[in-house]
Amino acid sequence: MSENKVLGLLNKHVQSNFWLYIxxxxxxxxxxxxxxxxxxYMGSFDKTDLLSYIKNFNTAINSGNISYKSIFSETLKSNVPxxxxxxxxxxxxxxIPIILIIDIIKGFTIGFTISFMVNGMGMKGMMFSLLGxxxxxxxxxxxxxxxxxxxMDFSMAILKDKSNRQWTSNIxxxxxxxxxSFLLVAAVMFIGFLMETYLTPNIVKLIIASVGSIII
Structure with missing residues (x-):
């Protein structure tokens, strides 16, 4: 399948499901x-506990003890399920409602991580968030x-056409x-898995080398 055809199908999918994307x-x-x-609204104990975890991560990176296998495994556990x-x-x-809740939780994780880094470590945390x-x-x-x-589109198709015999015969x-379609999405996400496994730790290592410990 050519690149133009893939882009054409993706564009058509976006247009036909515009409001679902929104x-x-x-x-x-x-x-x-x-x-x-x-x-x-986090308590000081929770913040201290998380900062301690980040400090341990910082120490491991700084000492060169990076386990790419462990990072890759955790990356898969965080995204594949x-x-x-x-x-x-x-x-x-x-x-559909549960899918939307999952979207909110995924966004919450990203927002929490970035905000915590910036709130707990200032400019170093901002640099870490942007690059790591x-x-x-x-x-x-x-x-x-x-x-x-x-x-969501497939779920709605089931709801809409569940009484259609032709659709049922082609289920x-x-x-x-x-x-x-999901396998294709997973294939693209695999690029992100590799980035998080191999690129992110080394970016953090560069930050540490440039500005010192990421912990204030």
Missing amino acids: ISLLCICTGIVLGMYSVR ILLAMWFLGLTMIG VLPQNIIYIPCFILASVIA WVMVTSYSL
Whole structure:
């Protein structure tokens, strides 16, 4: 399949599901805002505990003890279950509200992380967020939005056409096509997995080398 054809199909999908894209984007943005706002209400004990975790991460990076295998494993655990959950929910007729909640939670995680870094470490935290958190999420966020819309669109198709015999007879073809769409999203997300595993730790290492410890 040529690049122009892929872009054409994606453009058509965006146009036909425009409002689903808007709703999914709004949910992620809402989650980001809630995540950023929640940092203000954290207790000092919680902040100290998280800063201690970051300090340990900083020490490991600074000493050169980077376990890429462990980072890659944690990256998969953080993202693949979400993608699988969206895929499964798209096969149901009641999955749309839960998919939107997942979008909010994903946005909350990103907003909380960035806000906590900036709130707890000032300019160093901002630098860490821009170079260590955002790069992979530039890939993750569009992928999760696309996955959300594909799942919601399929779920609505089931609701709309469940009494259509022709659609029912082709259900396995539709499910296969739907699943392949998710595999394509996962393939793109794999780039983000590699960035988070190999690029992010080394960016953090460069930050440490340039400005010293990321902990104030």
